Structures are given as structure tokens and as C-alpha cells.
Amino acid sequence: MRVLLFIYTFLFFLNSNAQIARADSIKAAEYSIKNLEINTKYQDFGTTYMGKDKIVFSSSRKKPGINKVWKENDQPFLDLYIGDVHEDGEIVNVETFSTDVNSKFHDAFVAFSPDLKEVYFTSNSYIKRKLRSRYLKIFKATVAENGEWKHFVSLPFNDHSYDTGHPVLNEDGTKLYFVSNMPGTLGDTDIFVVDIKDGHYGKVENLGSAINSPSKEFSPYIDGDVIYFSSNRKGGLGGYDIYMTKLDGSIPEPINLGEPINSKGDDFSFVIDNAKLKGFFSSNRAGGVGDDDIYAFEQKTTIPICDQTITGVVKDRVTGLPVLNAFVALIDNEDVQLRKEETLADGEFYFSLDCGTDYTIEVTKKDFFPVKTELLTSHVNGYKNELIIWIDEIEFFERNGRELLNVENISFELNKADIKEESKEALDKVIRLMNKYPDMIIEFGAHTDSRGGDDYNLDLTEKRAVATVDYLTSRGINASRITGKGYGETQLLNNCANGVKCTELEHNKNKRTEFVVIKR
Template identity: 35%
Template sequence: MKKFYYILFVFCSITTLFAQKKASVKEANSLFGRKAYVKAAEAYEQVPQSKQVLQNLGDCYYYNFQMNNAVRAYGQLFFTYKDSVKKEVFFRYANALKGTKDFDKGDAIMSEYLGYEQSTPKFMKNITRNIPTSFKLQMMSKNKTNGDFGISFYGDKVVFASLRNAADKAYGWNDRPYLDLFSAKVNSQGQLTDVEPFSDVINTKKHESNATFSADGKIMYFNRSGEKQVKVGNEKVAMIKIYKAEFVNGKWDKVTMLPFSSDTYSVEHPFLTKDGKKLYFASDMPGSFEGSMDIYVVDVNEDGTYSQPRNLGETINTIHREQFPFLTEDGTLYFASDGHQGNGNLDVFMSLKISDTEFDKPLNLGSTINSEMDDFNFILDEKTQKGYFASNRTGDDNLYTFVQEENKLQYLVEGEVRDVKTTELLPGATVKLFDDKGNLLEEVLVGKDGTFDFNTEPNRKYKIMAFKDFYIPAEAEFDTSQKGKVYIDLQMKVQSYYDAEDIINKQADGTVLIELENIYFDLNKWDIKPQAAQVLNVLLGILKKYPYMEIEIGAHTDSRASDVYNLRLSNKRAASALEYLVKNGIDRKRLRSIGYGETKPLIICPKNDCTPAEHATNRRCTFMILK
């Protein structure tokens, strides 16, 4: 009987296996074109791994924030087809790597994409130490899989978008429920309480998210996905639109789509200023940088009409994503971007208002709030300096509350090291930072880009010095007492010894010699005679003029006498010259003596039969600069 069941089980398993339909590339592409990324990824995993399949597979995982799987697919793509991969895929692969905290490789790929070197850990360390505030975070829900984001203030409540609705409304992009709006209170522990679905007039069978309200609570703007999918390129997309609703007779009503919404591009993440006169939003409408999401603004006229959308310009917007605008009453703009330098993927930035139409260069808010994944939807209560934001750092979108704390302001000093004559950058130079008492605080080795940076403290005096072998050190003094001065840019220009002094010359083999008259010693002697002292006094002057110079004194003999004798004699002569310099005030640590004996003759005589003049030429001292 057991044998019968076993045979039946095997037969059913084989039947089921053959009944399963293996996916085709065509079917996978169709799913991908409809942005059904979860099912598309399942299909692509079953088909031969061509270049396009690997790219689409990586994209499926990337767009659903499955960064480990995205790295696996992109990694295989780059290993096999890197030379023909489109540039924009470099950007996604780099951010996927950063999303797995592989910053070394992620920065290497991003550097290829950008055309210049990038170091995310170094950047985030510097920016985090220099922003005015740090952030203390707390997740607002114990359930990490609710998919909460798009939070906004709503009187004494908050309104946010969430997946915590009917489980049977599957959305193809991520195979999860459609988004609805919810309202809630926030208790003293920063937790969402009394969570309720928002009005049925607002929530439909489509996505709703990102509400923003007028100061009196009678007008709201929000996002809703389009009723139909429109083909854009090879993909079918249901565009996101902004709608307006009014609170009339105790309920939300008069839901209308804004006139600049469209079936051919998305408008999303509306934010209404407190005075109700401007509406900010993100869009990939025509005029956006390379068709990506940019931040726009429209004027809300008194008659309820709107001005033409205005792009905030290239200071704020990049060729990548800028989304989720929020403005404080003083005009400070907070937004999310993956186009400005950050920790990887979306980071939160702030930008001070310069004029009615201009904003200052964005500032990354640092690693106390920004993670290697998407961080976005920052909103702030200016009275309490508390606020909320969203992040998918745990794998799903979740809401966080934050409290801003004063950050000990440290001043970033940055600069570069160049050759004063050629103006070329000098990688490999050493830059040292000293306090006003001469104590060494920190030193760095300049990288390939020739730049350096230090974090310092306010109201202090410093000295900075740049060192490079065979160069005269450069130095500069500065203080950080000037209020508001955060960045100090130092151009450290160093001059080579051989450009500064006629008697210092660089040889064909790269060595740098101080070319002096020859030092003569009596036969079999090594004491410094008056003539030799005159020559060494010239060297003494050079060493005192350049207090960081280090040299090697080399002594050479002719080929007469034995090898051992000549080696001993040359060592004594070199040591004698060194002691003369030490006796006259030169630090012994700056000097090295070595005897070469007869091993490095300037003139090689046939059959070792040199003339007296040739022997004299081979008897010499050399002075080589080490540093």
C-alpha cells in the first residue's frame, strides 16, 4: 500500500511539473512593460540570461527595493556586457550596491558614471559633522510591513498613505494592495494611534497618497493614479495626478483633477504653503531635466485658477529624482533626491530661500536621518522642531518621528595641493593640521583628485601644511571665528626644490641632487679640511633655508686599494661630513650618510687603469635629497 501511494505521489508530481508552463522572454517582457515587476522578475529568472533579460531583471528588483537581488542581476550584467551597458544602468547598479552597504564598489561604479571620483563614507562623515542639527529617530508603528509614507499635518492629526487596506486589491508593480489615505493621532511616545481610513469620497480602487491641507482644513490636494494605462515608449503607465477636494457641510466633496495633470506624464507629492498661495509638486512633465522627476511650483490664484508650472531650476533639480517638497514658513525647502550627492538612493536635503524664485545650494541632512536606502517625505513642525519622514531602510516604507538636536558645529576646511609652476594636482602629498600651539591634530594623504579636507571646531586658530617629496612645504594659517563661515577653501601651492634653487637638479633617473663643488680629503684621511668646510657651509645654508629637507650624504672612492678598505674609508668620510652638519645645528634625523666605496664610479677606466685626473673625479661626495 505504501508503495502504491509513493508511485501515485511521483506520478502526480511529474504530471504537475509537465503541466507547469515555462515562462518565455516575450511574456516576461510583456509583464515588464506593464510594470508588473514582481511577476516579471519571476519570469525573467526562468529564461536564458541575455543582456536585456539581465538588465530588466535587475530593474525589476531595483524598482521594488530588493537590492541584494538587484546587485546579483546587475553584477552578472556588468561582468558579461559592461562595455555596452547604457550609462543610466551604471547609476542604478551603483545605488543598488550602496543599498547593500557595499560603498567601495558602489562608489567605483558611480565614479565611472559621473566621470569623477566619489567617496560616499567620506562625504557623509564630513556633512554629518557639519550640519547644524542631528536627528533622533523613532519608528511610528510596531508593524514594519504596513507600507506607510506620504505623511502630512492635518490639524491635531496626521494623514498618510498606507497599504493597510483590503488585501485582495493587488497592484502589479509590487503585488501588494493599492494605497489608501488614513488619518491618525500621534501619542507622546511618537506612535500612530486611532488609525482610521480617510473619507470614501477620497479613497477609491486606485492609489491615493500624499495629501496636503489648507491652514483652515477646508481644502486638500492629493495624489490619485490614473484611470487608464497609457503607452509611453515600450511601457504602459497609469500616470499619477493631483486632485483637489473641498470640505463642505462636514464631508469631503467636489473632487476635481488639477488642470496641469495629464495622461502623458505624472504630477505628484503636492505641498500647499500655509498662506495657500503656492502649490509645490514633483513631475516629469515636458521641461523636466532629461524627463526625470523635478520639483515645480504653481501660483494658486484667488479665483481658484493656477499659473503655469515653473521648474525650480538646476540648483534644486538634477537629471535624476527630486520629489516630496515641503516648505517651512520662512521658505526653507526640504525635499528628497537621488541626484545630489548623498548616502545612496533618495536622501533628504534642505535648501534656504534666496528670493521668491531662487533657492540656495541643497544641503544633505546627514547620516543621522539619511540611510543607504530611500529616505523621503520630510515634514517639520517649526514650533516644536519635531517632525516626520518616511524610509524603506527596513525593506518596507515606514514612518518615523524625529526630534532635532543641536549638532556641535564643526567647520569643514577643504582644498587641493598643486605644483606652483605647472599648476598640476599633486596626489600623494601629505597635508597636516596643527593647532595654534603647534600640536599636530591630524594628517591626511592626498588622493588621486589632489584634494584634502579636515573637520575643525569654531572659534579656533589653525595652521595647515602641505608636504611632498622634493618640494618645499607650503603653509597657511586660518581661524574659524567668522560666524556662518563653514567652508574654507585652501589652495596649497608647493614649489619643487629644483625649481627654487639653481644648484638643485633632478636627474634622469628621478633622483634630486644638490650639486656642490667636490669635497677633497687627504690620502687615507676623513677629517674635514677648510676647503671641504666651505663646500659644506653652502649645504648648511640650504638645509637651514629649508628646515623640512632631508638628505643623504654619499661618499665615493677611487678604485685603488681593496674593496673592503675603500668601503670603510668612504663610510668614515660620509659620516665625517654628517657630523660637521650636526655640529653646526642640523638635526641628525634629517641626515643619512652612506659610503659606496668604489662601487659607483663616474668614470669606468679600461682595464681599471685610470689616470690621476680620472681617479680624482671618482673620489667625490654626493648630496641627494630624500624629502
Template identity: 35%
Template sequence: MKNLYSTLFILLISITAFGQKAEIRKANKMFAKRAYVDAANTYEKVVDKDQEVLQNLGDAYFYTNQMEQAVDVYQMLFLRHEANTAPEYQFRFAHALRAVNKQDKADEYMSAYTGEDINYEDFAKKMDTVNKHVYTTNQIMNNSASADFGISFYNDRIAFASTRNQERPIYPWNKKPTLDLYSAEISDDGELSDIVLFSENINTDQHESSATFSQDGQVMYFDRTSEDRVKNEDDVKVAHIKLFRAEMVDGEWDNIEALPFSSDEYSTEHPSLNADGTKLYFASDMPGSHGSFDIYVVDVNEDGTFGEPENLGTGVNTKHREQFPHISKDGVLYFSSDGHQGYGNLDVYRSEGDFTEAQNLGNTVNSGHDDFAFVVDEENSKGYLASNRRGTDNLYAFSREDYVPPVVDYDDRETNLETGRQQLRDVGNIYFDFDKSTIKKESEPTLDKVVAIMNKYPELQIEVGSHADARGSDKYNMGLSERRAASTLEYLVENGIDRSRLTSKGYGETMPLNDCTEPTGCTSKQYAKNRRSEFTIMNNE
């Protein structure tokens, strides 16, 4: 009988091991095809995760912006296999740590990767002294169902890319439909209306995005993923991205042709046309690039032909990603990079003149997540960008003002990583019970910190901004948030802060910190995160 049990036990172990190997093979195929969502779900079923599984699982979470999960997996990878893990995982681990605001640990791994002393606090303090502008950003729409990015100016409208067309094939990378190009009207408040799908001449079952237009609106450049798949160095078939040109003919986009320097062997993407239509900036990983993707420029000749693409050089480009160029009417180049020192993942930078230096735009634009597809109307100091700081790619509108040194020292202020607004350091938000505006006892220490800092800086002015969750009508929640703001302000006044230094504003349910935008579908804890008062620094001089 003992031998029988031993035999059955060995058989069970063998069956389990065989099943685990089958799951790993299945997940590896998904990962190789960049089906990261499915790959992560399958890797998670593996009980005994070896180094390869941990590497791929961490990357699958990283590439789908699930940074908390990526940090957990990368941490296990380095705990078990640090001596044998390639440096590229240090780079991604550091960026994942930036996204979850674990800066000291991120410094450790980024320093190990670069061989340099990387110090986030020193970088952030330096940015305080060199920024040219302060940006105020607001999300254009709360849209967790689709990914939206890449706004461009299009006559008196805007164009953007979105996964909202449910008739398109599902892209395995993120399990969302392939991208289409849309145009829309946009109000001064950043509200989109009259959203119109570009014609079938432009949109296909492949990805289309990143449109840029001539000043007269008669010529458009955009990118499209190729239908043809080409084997890469890992012997996996991948589709590269090409640039296309279209002309407006009798009110329709026609004469659509791939640009001659596009190829099935590499990608060309994210075009941006300068004001007089003579130069086209774009990103590419073509041979001769310094890294993953570089920024290039090519002359557009009067006869419609093109010169030879020129790499902008190491002042802009690194061995990592430089993408989403935008050349403003004033000739300033804006682009996104994860290779220059920044706040984490893709940050927006500017460069001008001979493009020998790149300047980070600072933490009023950039977060620890991807911030990209920045465009600006410099004459009116307004523009748009995209960011996945709240989970999915979303559109943001911004206004900007000239930077002046803030009234509060760096050590007493910080940028809210979820809203991009300046707030008091180590203070945070206070929270409310459901359908209540009463200050909770547990909130008093936080409010007392606000009082102490305002006493330290007599010129400091604060906005108390209060919010509601998505349960209840819009009108009711707006009133509820206003009552929460008022009760928060009154606590500060009762504790000695002059009323003239405070403003209160209710935002209703319009600015959630997560994707809980409907009255059902989230946990109580998730809804509770949005029932809050925030303390925003309002004066910078």
C-alpha cells in the same frame, strides 16, 4: 544506438532552450508592465542568463528594494558585459552598493558614471562640518505586512498613505494592495491610534497618497493614479499620476477636481502647500523637466485658479529623481533626491531662499536606502519621514537639535545604517544566546574595543541599549533586555570605565533590525540578529 542517444540529447537541448525562451518572454512581459516581483521570480528560472535578463533581473530587485540580490546580479552583469552595458546600470549598481555599505565599490561605479571623482569618505567628513541639525529617529510602528509613508500635518491629527487596506486590488510592482489615505492621532511617543480611512470620495481602487492641507483644514490636495493607461515610449500602457483638490463641505470631503496642469501624458505628484496657501510645490516629469522627476512650484490665486508651474531649477533639480517636496512654515524646502551626492538612493535635502543650493541633511536622517516624505514642525523641532531602510516603507518620527561638533573624531565613529544612531566605528554589536543575558566569550574582543575608545576619549558617554527577539511576552522580553544591558555595562565598569559615563537601557522587542516581529515565522539566525547590545554615543560636545 549511438545515433539514437545523440538525437535524444539534441532533442532535450532543443526542448530546454525552447522552455528558457518561453520563460524569458513571459518575464519580459511582466517586467514591461512593472510587475517586478513576478518578473524577478521568473527570470531566476532562466539557467543561461544573457545580458538582457541580467539587466532586467537586477532592475527588478533594485526597484523592489532587494539590494543584496540587486548587487549580486549587477555584479554578474558587469563581469560578463561591462563593455556593452549602458551607463544607467552603473548608476543603479552604485546606489545598490551604497545600500549594502560597499562604499569603495560604489565610489568606483558612481565615478565611472559621472566622470567625476566620487569619494564617500570625503563626503561624509564634509557633512560632519556643515550640518545644521542632528536628528534622532524612531520607527513609529513595526509593520512588515504593509507599506506606510507620507505623513502630513492635518489639524490636530496626521494623514498618511498605506497599503493596509486588504480590500484594494493588488499592485503588481510590489504585490501589495493599492495605496489609500488614512488619518490618525499620534502621541508624543510616536504611537498611532484612532486610524481612520478617508472616505470613498477620496479613496478609490487606484493609488491615493501625499495629502497636504490648508491651515484651516478646509482644503486638501493629494495625488491619485489615473485610471487611464497611456502608451509610453516602449509601447507599454502606463498610468500617470494626477494632483487633485478637495474641499470640506458639511464635514465631508467634496468638490474633488483634478488640477488643470495635471495630464494623462505625464505625472504630477507629492503636493505641499505653503503656510498661507498661496503656493503649491509638487514633483513632475512634465515636458521641460531636467530629469526623471523635478520639483515645481505653482501660484494658487485667491479665486482658486492657478498660475503656470515653474521649475525650481538646477540648484534643486538634477537629471535624476527629485520628489516628495515639503515647504515648511519658515519657507524652507525639503525634498528627496537620488541625483545629488548622498548616502545612497533617495536622501533628504533642504534648500531655501532662491533655491540655488541643496544641502544634504546628514546621516542622522539619511541611510543607504530610500529616505523620503520628510515633514517638520520647525517651531517644536519635531517631524516625520518615511524610509525603506528595514525592507518595506515605514514611518519614522524624529526630534532634532542644533548640531555641535561631536566629542569623538570622525575616524572613530559612524552611523548605524539600520538605526540611524551614532555608534563607535568598527565595533558593532554583541549578541546573546536565546533567553540568556550572560556575556559570551566571543563578545569580549568587541567590548574591549569599546573600553579602548572610551579611554581614548575621556569625555565620551555611551548608552548600552539591549534588545530581545520576539519570542516571549512583551513584559518578559523587556526584563530580559534590561538584564542584558546591565551585564554589558558591568563588563565595561569591571574593565576600568567609570560608571557615570555609562547608561543602560532595555528596549525589549520594540526595535528589531528586521521584520521578525512575531514569535513564529523567522529562522533562528534571523531571530538571533535581534538579541543584541548596541553602543550609542550620547554626547556631542
């Protein structure tokens, strides 16, 4: 680990085994680990997947015929090696990665494009294979048809005044994450990201304080929307610990992976094959074979990402009762509807949420005003949000210049004036509104379509008007505040008069009841 720390603390060596006060950490997952047989007495670290079944790593192991060593630790310079991943986690059939990539100086930490036709790697210098600068840089090479790596280029954000290294790509190769101490760094070294489009690099951005700290962060690994990295921030188990968090910053503090992944030593270069829940990391912990060793691990349980829930109920503000058949939509901060539920008789709804996220909960129901409620979830994993959403009925509307109560049509038995049971709820709403507005005077009007005789229709609606007024007055509404009138087919809302051929839907539009506000 001393070489790694040396080249990443920019020639200011820090004691990697300094004791840091141990803090209680979240239990991230259960792991089993093992030290690999490929480890040597030198440095072996920095695993990277090349496809699904091959691993590239860095090592300072001795090579035949080469005696050159780095004076800082009296070990050979780091080179890249490749091997096959065995089903038991061992790395087998190890050989030098590529003489085209390996230089006579330090070469480490590689990243491959999704099609494996490009490789990014960290090196002291690659221009004419001469060590022109003590600063680390990220280089890119492309693979030729014959398999040789060619067209080596230094990335445009490299500089002779700071280091860049530890490249890693996201799954589709559109973002390159790396480590640097460039201007704008929050700590000693931070993790940065740059967009890649059509071979061009965008603006370099610091991942911010949700990930970076005043200490050192390095060896990032991207798994979907999750980033793993190593840091010597306060509260770790030893020197450098491996952490994970979400790239969107929804987890307030990165999660320490805990033992046995982390130890009292330095732990870094975590990679995982999520399909198999297996991977590798590097460590200089006690009991190893050499300076830094590669360990294989198998993840036994899942890592808890910060999630929350919300349980709510939609209630009628007037009655205080739960509302049936209300639609509740969960909307994100980009106005995208994520989920939608329809309430049952209990008026309840339930959604799963992410921590630290803005949501809008929108409730809609026929004859009620829509309601939007803003919600910003906290950063407490597992928190159960609870919410009551009150909705208000739409009480009035206008038609043909008249103000009407917003009440469902009153239904009657066929050719009779008997009020159907299903209309009692609508009439109860009329009573509530009459009580809410004690000075209000209304007229109930009953209407038919043009089918049937004119006189018959008029007589039927008169009887229905009387029945409706009687229902309301029998339940406490003063008779002076309500009148009833049957209009028959004299006030059609469309052209479906006698002799005009109309659809059933068009006729039904004229079969209606109205509560007209005379005074309010």
C-alpha cells in the same frame, strides 16, 4: 518603497538600493529617531500634517474584505489613513482617512489648505473611479459642511502624457509645490511650483537647478523659506536621501541631512513641526518592520542655514583716520533699507548677511560725500567679509555766487576773540585744504547778528578775524594766502536787522564765519 519608485519612475523601475559613492556631507543637525508602532509589513509612508495634532499617511496595509492587489508588487493598492500625534511621537487612533478620497487605485501624498477646507492628493485616476491612465495626477477636493469630501477636480496642469504628484502648500496656501516629469524637467523628476489666487492657478515654474538635479527629486516639504526634499543625486548616503535648502537659491548646494535621518536605503517624505522640532520621515532602511516604514524624529540642534557677516570701517580718505558718527545702511537689491548703524570713534560697523545675495552699503555723514558700495556675498557658509569704505569730505560749496570752504563755523568765547577748543578741528581742516591746494588764497570773514551795537559788533568781528588768521599762520600757512575781515552785522543772510523781531534760530543764521575762496 518599490511601489513608490514604480509609480514615480513611470513604470521604469530603478534599483533603489544601488550603491552611490558616498561624499562628505555638511553636518546638518543632531536627531533622534524611532520606528513607529503603526508600521506594518506592507508600505507605510508619506506623512502630512492635518492641523497640528493629526497626521495623514499612505499605506498598502490590508483592509477587511478587500483582496485586490497591485500585480507589480503583489500588495494592496495605496490608501490614505489618519491618526493622532501622541506626545511621544507615535501615531495613534489610526483609521481610514476618507472613503470619499480613497479610490480602488493608488491614493497618496496629500496636502491641506490652511483652513483645512481643501485637500490636494495624488491618484492614478479619479474620474468615475476607473483607471483610465497609467499617469499620476493631482486632484483637489473640498469639504462639505457635513464633513464629506466633494467636488473632486483634476488640476489644470495635469496631462495624459506625464505625471504630477506629491502636492504640498506653503503656509498661507498661495503656492502649490509638486513633482512632475513634464516638459522642461531637468532630471527624471523635478519639483515645480504654481501660484494660487482666488482659486485660479498661475504659470507652472520649475524650481531650477539650485534645487533640481539631473537625477530625481520628489516628496517636497515647505517650512517658511526652506524646502526639504528627497533625491537620488550623486554624493548621497544611499539610494534616496533627504536634503534641505532655501527657496531663494542662496545656498549653492542643498544640504544632506546626514545620519540618522538618511541611511543606505531610501529616505523621503520629511515633515517637521518647527515649534516642537519634531516630525516624521519615511524609509525602507534595514531593520524596519515592512517595505517602507514611518519614523518619528526629534531635532536636537538647529540646521545651519548659509549665513555670513561683514565687518567694516569707515575712514577719511585724506586723514586715513576712522570716521565718527557716520551712518552706515545695509540695503537689499530692491532698495529696501534692512539695517542702519552709526559709527563710534573706531569707525566700525557690523552686519549679518545671507549667502549669495546682492547688497548695497551706503555711508552718509554731514560734510562728506555719500558713498555706495555694492556687495555680492559668496556661497560659503560662515564667511566673514571685511571692508574698508573711504569717504571724502565736501570741500567747497557756493553761497550767493561765491565759493566757500565747507567748514563748520568757528566758535569763540562769549563777547571775546578767543577760539574755542571745539573749533580747532574745523581750523585743521582749513589747513589741510590749504596744503592740498597750494595756490589757493582765501579770506576769512566773521559775522554777527543784529543784536548789540553796530560798532561793537564790527569791532568784535575784526578781532575774531585777526585771531583766526593768526592761528592759521602760526601753523604754517603763509600770510600772503589768507586775509581776515570783520563784517559785524553788515551782511545779514535774512531780514533780522535792527528793530526786527526774530527767533533765536533766525538770529543764529547770521552769526557765522566764512572762508571765501579768492583764488584756487
